[in-house]
Amino acid sequence: MSSENGGEGQGQEGPEQLALIREAVRKAKPRARKAVPTAERLPVARVAVDKALSHLDRLYDYSVPSSMDADAVPGARVRVRFGGHVAKADKGRRTGGRLVDGYIVERRESSDYRGPLAPLASVLSPEPVLSPDLLALARSVADRYAGTLADVLQLAVPPRHGRAEAEPSPEPRPAPDPPEPGTWSRYPAGSAFLQALRRGDTPRAVWTALPGPHWPQELARAVVATLASGRGALVVVPDGRAAARVDAALSSLVGEGHHVVLTAESGPRERYRRWLALSRGAVRAVVGTRAAMFAPVRDPGLVALWDDGDSSHSEQHAPQPHARDVLVLRAANERTGFLLGGLTCTAEGAQLVDTRWALPLAAPREALRAAAPLVRTVGDNDQARDAAARAARLPSLAWQITRDALERGPVLVQVPRRGYVPRLACERCREPAHCQVCAGPLEIRDEDGVLHCAWCGRPETAWHCLACGSTRLRAQVVGARRTADELGRAFPKVPVRTSGRDGVIASVPGRPSLVISTPGAEPVAEGGYAAALLLDGWALLNRPDLRAGEEALRRWLGAAALVRPQSEGGTVVVVAEPSLRPVQALVRWDPAGHAVRELAERAQLGFPPVSRMAAVTGKPAAVADLLATTPLPDDTDILGPVPAPPTAQWGDEPLERVLLRVRPGQGAALAAALKSAQAVRIARKEPDPVRVRIDPPDIG
C-alpha cells in the first residue's frame, strides 16, 4: 500500500515531519479485520470485559474464530480488543482498540448487537474459571455495593497460573459418613441443624457459640454433615489462625482430601491450585479467610461465617463487600444453608433473626453456666491500696485474682493496642479533649508521642480541660510491652509472654504464666486460662464509633472465652464502668440480648443495619454536583456534608463527606442510583472523582 501523503511535506523538517510520518504509519496499517473463518456452531461469544469503568459495565459480543472454537468455552479467560472504533468510511475496518482481559459468559447462535463483531483476540485457556453461579454472585455483589462486575470478578477469580492449571486435580473423594453431633448436643437445635444439612436441606441459623475451644470442631461437623449430603461447603473465618483450627478439626474428623484451605499464607501458585480443585469439583469443601467467600465450591449446601464482627471480613478492595453480606447473597442465589457463628452477635446477625431470615441457634442458660467463667467488674476509678498493684496499675481486685490464679495456670491480660485510642479525654471529668483552634479530636502521634489535632494537625502544647480546668489528660493506652514489663516486675517468679501485632502466639502451655495480648491476638491456653484481666475498657468503649459497644463486647468475649469455666475456678475481671450496657452483657454473658437491644436502638435512631447508608466523599463541588444531578430514592436522608479527612488519593484538597440514608428495603435502589450517578459523571469526564461507599464502616 502506498502512502496517501506522497511527496507532501517532504521539504519540511522537525516535529511536523515526525508527526506526518507517525500519521502515515498509523494509516498504513489499520488493524484490518482479517477474514478469519468463524466457528460454525455458536459463533458468538458473550464476554464480560475486565474494565471497571462503571458506564461500560455490561456484556459484549465477539465472534469466535474457528481456530478458537474448541477452547472458547463458557467461563474461559479470553483477551479481546476493546475500545476501538469502526470507521464509517471504511466499514468493517477496525482501528486501535486495546487488548483487555475478559471471560466468556455464554456461547450464542447470534448477537443482538447491530454492527460487525470483532473476533476474540485469544483464548488464554479453556479452563472454565467463571461458572454461571460465580458470575451471578459477582453481579449481585456488584449491584449491592454500587460497584462494577469487573471489580468484583477481580476479587472472585484469582490470577491464572499456568503451571498450576496444567497439573491434574486429585480424584474426588466419596462423600464421608455423617458426623456425630459431638458438642453440638449442647445446643437444643444443634442436632436438628446438622441433620437438616445432612438431609440436603438448607437451614439458616445465627449461632451464638458457647465459650471454650469447641467451635472449630463444631464448624467442621457442620461441614461434614453437608459433605455427607453430597454437597459442598464453605467456611469463612477472620484470620489464618482460625482457619488453621478449623482445618485441623476437619482433618481429624474426615482426614485430608475432602477440603482445602484458602488463606494468604499460601503463595499464588498453591492458592490457584486449591482454587482449581474446588472449581473442578475435585474437592468439595473449603475453609479460608475473606477471599474464600467467592470460592467456587460446586453445588454448595452450606456457607458459614465465623465472627462477623471482625473487621477483617470487610474486603479492602472496591467495592469493599463484607463477607457476611456476600454469603447472605450466596445462600440466596445458590440455595444453600447458612451459618453465622460467633461468641458474640452483631446487630446484623440479630437482624437476620429479627427478619426471620435465619433462626437463632443458642445454648440454654445451664449449658452457658457450665462453660463460661465468672465475670467480675471493677470500676475504672478504683485504686489499688497495695503498692505492688499500684505500680502495675492494677485495681486491688484484679491484683488479688491474678495472684491467686497464677497458682493454678496461665493468666491472660488483654490490653488495647498502643495508639488505639482515637479520642483523649480529661482525666478528672472525662470531657473529650478538643483542639482549641478547630475543635477536632486530639490524639497522640504513635511515632513521637506528640499531642496534636487529628483534623488540622496542629500540635497542642498547653492543653487544659475547658470544663473543669484540669491539665491532665487521660493517657493513651499503655502498650502491651510496658504492661508486660510492669506485671513482670510485680510477679517476678512468673514467665511473661506477649502476643500482638508483631508476633502472634497461637497457643501457650497450661503452666502458670502471664500472657499479655492485644485484642484478637490472644493465644489459646492448654486447658484454658485460670483468669483473664481485661484492662483499659474505657478505651474500647470511648471510641467515636457506632459499633464501639458491640466491638468492646466482642473483644472481651473473645478473651473471656479462653478462660476455664467458673466450675474450674475460671475468673474474668473487666476494668470498666459496670453500669454500661456492654459491660453488663459481658457479666451476664448475653451477647444475643445485647445485639437485640443494639438493633432496636439503631432502628430507632435510623442507623444501619436497619437503614442502609452510603458515604459519598470528594471535593465539595463534586459531591454537591453528584447529589444535585442524581435522582435518589424517595425519603433519602442527606446527612452533612461534613469535612472529611484528606486522603492520599486526593492530595491535600479539602474534602467533604455526605452520608445518605434510606429506609429498609431501599438499599438496592440507593446503590443503583449512586452507580448511575457515577456512570454519568465518568461519561461527562468530570475531572474530580467522587468515592461512593455502601455500608461505610466508620460512622461515628
Next chain:
DNA sequence: AGCACGCCGACT
C-alpha cells in the same frame, strides 16, 4: 479511559 466524529472560527 481513549478515540473518532462533527460542527464552528482563523488561516492559506
Next chain:
DNA sequence: GTCGGCGTGCTC
C-alpha cells in the same frame, strides 16, 4: 475552501 479547536458519544 481547509485546518483544527474540543464538545459529545461510543466502545461488541
